[in-house]
Amino acid sequence: MTHRDAILQALDDLASGRIPAQLPLEALDEGEQALTLHVNKVIASLGAFDRYHFLDAAANEVARARRHRRRFSLMLMDVDPDGRLDDDRRLQAMHAVVQACASLLRTTDLFGRIPGEALAIALPETTAESAATLAGRLRDGLADGALGAPHAHNAFSLSIGVAEMSLDDEGLDDILRRADEALQEARKGEGHHVVVRA
Secondary structure, eight states, X not given: OOHHHXXXXXXXXXXXXXXXXXXXXXXXXXXXXHHHHHHHHHHHHXXXXXXXXXXXXXXXXXXXXXXXXXXXXXXXXXXXXXXXXXXXXXXXXXXHHHHHHHHHXXXXXXXXXXXXXXXEEXXXXXXXXXXXXXXHHHHHHHHXXXXXXXXXXXXXXXXXXXXXXXXXXXXXHHHHHHHHHHHHHHHTSSSSEEEEEO
């Protein structure tokens, strides 16, 4: 595997909710070192969970929120929901979204992937309104190029579904169901689209 392949694999791992190893710096030219340091910084700052650890950690946060009567919201994201991108462009789009999440999320937020294609963010102490605001910042930042790779906003669409824990929810599965319903509705929209489901 070439170093470029290793970088692409690390970015793909991040976008898929896996936690890649830090990339080595030995025997690299200046440009490769700069890119490698950037990828390693994203890996370290994001603290990404694989899909099973994410579900466990999010379920624990839901239990804590129920126990202490606190707020909790969940955001599901689908990159390129209409499947227009080839593998390389999809990877670039994933990278842009991962970078954006790394720059916007708090240390208490959980980022990962659920079984299937959706990326997920668990947001403790967060109302649906605040989660929707965060989703809007992510959407708008990608749309105007302020977040992620240059021109990434011209290459892909991002659908986001948001749901907040309600008093009737018995656990994470109930919130996931509503967030997924919101995501399915968002996928019907054009471009970057956010839907909130109460």
